[in-house]
Amino acid sequence: MSFDGSKAFVAAIAGPNYPAPVKAVETMQKAARLNRDEAIAIEGETFTYCAKTKTAECLVQVFLGDQYLKKVSKTVTKNAKPTKYASVLGAGIMGGGIAYQSASMGVPVLMKDIKTEQLDLGMNEASKLLNKEVERKKMTTEKMAKVISQITPTLSYSDFSNTQFVVEAVVENEKIKKSVLAEVEKSTSPETVLASNTSTISITRLAEGLSRPEKFCGMHFFNPVHRMPLVEIIRGAKTSEETIAQAVNYANQMGKTPIVVNDCAGFLVNRILFPYFKGFVHLIEDGVDFQRIDKVMEKFGWPMGPAYLLDVVGIDTGVHAAKIMADAFPDRMSYLTKTILDVMYENKRFGQKNGLGFFEYEVDKKGKPVKKVNPSVYELIKPVVKNEITVTDEDIIMRMMIPMITEASRCLEDKIVATPVEVDMGLLLGLGFPPFRAGALKYADSIGMKNLEEISKKFHSIGHMYEFTPFMKGMAAENKTYY
Ligand SMILES: NC(=O)c1ccc[n+]([C@@H]2O[C@H](COP(=O)([O-])OP(=O)(O)OC[C@H]3O[C@@H](n4cnc5c(N)ncnc54)[C@H](O)[C@@H]3O)[C@@H](O)[C@H]2O)c1
Incomplete structure (x- = not known):
């Protein structure tokens, strides 16, 4: 050539x-x-x-x-005991993924559900993933058979007393989770660590009904589990450091990168993601085309724009989580009027999962969803458009990124994690933040806090998520950087 x-x-x-x-x-x-x-x-x-x-x-x-x-x-896992046998509650998208990941990395796992058909689905998903590995010649059929034999589907707790670690991944409902966790606590030994894969419910609150709250933490995997490297390990008010050590160790055994975070709504990654989505919602209200926003943000370096990302996450999931975030941080995450996400939800446009979202999806020959635009979606958007504002591409970037940066700074200020590195690596590994920008706080450094503060003032009328915190104002005044 x-x-x-x-x-x-x-x-x-x-x-x-x-x-x-x-x-x-x-x-x-x-x-x-x-x-x-x-x-x-x-x-x-x-x-x-x-x-x-x-x-x-x-x-x-x-x-x-x-x-x-x-x-x-x-350092954290210096004295941690390795998990030799684990179990997962719930054989859905996440439970199935966690069981597959654990077994394929050599930690056998029990997978419990309340429905036989869900267990079959979970096992089928694992088999599909393993078959793909064999097709790609990354795994032998012998290894595949071994991995599958390491996942034991079950409808009962009878063998749970042998497991050192339980990951709960049942439906996102606080009442159900609390009752399932109390049940499993009774079926396991006092040494067993329980972890919840909840994406929104407070770990401190979930621990309320447990008799051993020190043995409980959050373990937030990202979807799809086998591909996403990050696991947030969430420390509730009563979680012991020994429990954190064992959860970090198990995440490492599964080949994942754990980051320990303190409990708050959305934990680290989703807490920072939702103000970014809010930036998107207000751009739509100002008459900016969602396809243009996606293109600009993809050019900025994101693997997918916000509309596409919402479709992938699931708009029903997004609406549910946005409400929890708004309740927790009303000053900057609540909405005064119906949003485009509410409209999409009301019209049963849940995203990729039902083929209809901002985009529409058809499955290609390889089984991959292909997105296309149906112009009729603009009829749904019209009623939520309040203004027709001319914005530059740079405005779009700043209107999306400043809410993300200010929330990232708040997470650091609230000690959700200890360092800017953990904030930025969380965004890289959990959301696919463009590596050539190294994270929201590093990106803020590259613009300069004084400069960024000036730009943010242009958007104050949109909402509080554009306002610098006193800490950020201090950094701007003293010309400081996060790194
Ligand atoms: N899907 C995601 O993208 C994602 C990402 C991160 C975290 N999460 C969280 O993971 C958890 C599970 O989500 P999912 O998407 O896998 O849900 P899902 O609906 O696919 O699966 C839930 C499973 O739990 C089972 N279940 C319900 N009650 C049970 C019980 N008492 N005992 C055992 N099993 C029971 C159901 O039969 C079902 O198989 C939720 O808390 C969710 O918030 C989901």
Whole structure:
């Protein structure tokens, strides 16, 4: 292949935000006809150029962030007992995924549900994932059979006394979760750690009915479990450090990256995500096309724009969680009027799960959902549009990103996590924040707090989520950075 052809090929894969791969091809092209010393000089120049880019600085930060998380994990789990046998309650999307992940990483697991058909579905999902691994030649059929034999479906608690760790992943209903947790506590040994995979319910509240609340924590996996690297380990008011250590250890055994966070609505990642969604809702109200918002945010570096992301998360799930976030943080997360999300929900547009959301989805030959736009969706949007405002692409970015940055800063200020690195790595691993920007707080640093404060003032009339906290104002006044 000619150099120009390979340059175009490499550029298409690397994208405009990662200059090094194309520079590498250019360097080979320039150096091809030179002698060794001349070629080394050119290589040196290119290396210096790449090393000084913002992308390199951010990618180095991501590497350091990853090392930091590993170091914290190692310290936390110094005296932790490994989980030899685990169990999962609920064989749904998440329970099935957690059971698969545990078994495929060598920790056998009991998977309990109240319905036989759900257990069958859970086992089928695991088999599908394993078959794909075999098709891709990443796993032998012997290994596949071994993994499947490590998941034991059950309708009873009879073998639970042997498990050291239980992950609860039943429906998102506080009453049901509390009763299931109380039940399982009675069926396990006093040493067993219980963890809930709730995405919104307070861990401190879920612990209320337990006789061993110190043995209980949150363990928030992301969907799809086998792909998403992050697990938030949530410390409730009564969770012991020993329990946290065992949960971090089990997450590591499953090949995941755990981050320990203190209990609050949305924990770390969803708490920061919902103000970003609110930025999207208000842009729609100001007459900005959802397809344009998605394109701008994808160009910014997100793997998918907010409309597409809401479709993937599930608009019903989004509406439910947005209400919990609004109750917890009314000053900046509540809505005064019906939003586009409410309208979508009322019209049963739940997103990818039923093929209808902002976009519409059809399954292709490989079973993958393909999105397309049905112009009729604009008829649903019309009634919630309150203004017709002209915005620049930069306005869209700032209106989406400032609420995310201010909430990220609040999480740090409220000590939900200890460091900016944990905030930013949580966003990278849990949401796919663009690595070449290294996270919301690193991105804020790159703009400069003084600069950002000035920009944010332009949007104060939209809502409190655009207002700097006193801490952020102090940083701006003193020209400080998070890193
Ligand atoms: N789906 C996601 O994207 C996602 C992501 C992170 C966390 N979560 C959380 O994970 C949990 C499960 O979500 P899901 O999407 O897998 O739900 P789901 O509806 O797919 O599965 C729930 C399962 O729980 C079973 N169940 C109900 N009551 C039970 C009981 N008493 N004992 C045992 N099993 C019981 C149901 O039969 C069902 O199989 C929820 O708390 C949810 O908030 C979901």
